[in-house]
Amino acid sequence: MTTAKEFLDRVNEVSAAVGWQAGVGAVETAGFIISCLAASPEQIDRFMAEGSELILDGTIAPENGGLTYFASNGELVSPADRRQRMGKQQ
Numbered sequence: 001m002t003t004a005k006e007f008l009d010r011v012n013e014v015s016a017a018v019g020w021q022a023g024v025g026a027v028e029t030a031g032f033i034i035s036c037l038a039a040s041p042e043q044i045d046r047f048m049a050e051g052s053e054l055i056l057d058g059t060i061a062p063e064n065g066g067l068t069y070f071a072s073n074g075e076l077v078s079p080a081d082r083r084q085r086m087g088k089q090q
Contacts, residue, residue: 002048014051035065035079063088 011030019026036059037044047054054060062069063082071077 002044007044007048010048010051014047018052018055031067032062032065032069033060035067035069036060039064039066039079 015026015030019029065079
């Protein structure tokens with residue numbers, strides 16, 4: 001069983017690496033990860049084992065989260081609205 005500290009350490013580790021590679025903030029990346037894992041907690045164990053692989057394979061994606069975010073055009077986007085526009089299940 002993963003402790004809260006282990007989970008937070010893993011989020012920090014993955015966020016720092018992905019943020020650096022993508023040229024974006026690690027804080028924003030951490031929020032993105034948390035949003036998606038909160039919406040799909042069954043993915044937490046896989047995240048702990050595979051880390052950024054979940055971003056690469058699309059498991060962790062903007063439309064799969066639960067929190068609003070700013071799109072590159074500055075628009076505030078709801079993941080549910082994005083899923084609907086993409087024709088995906090809620």
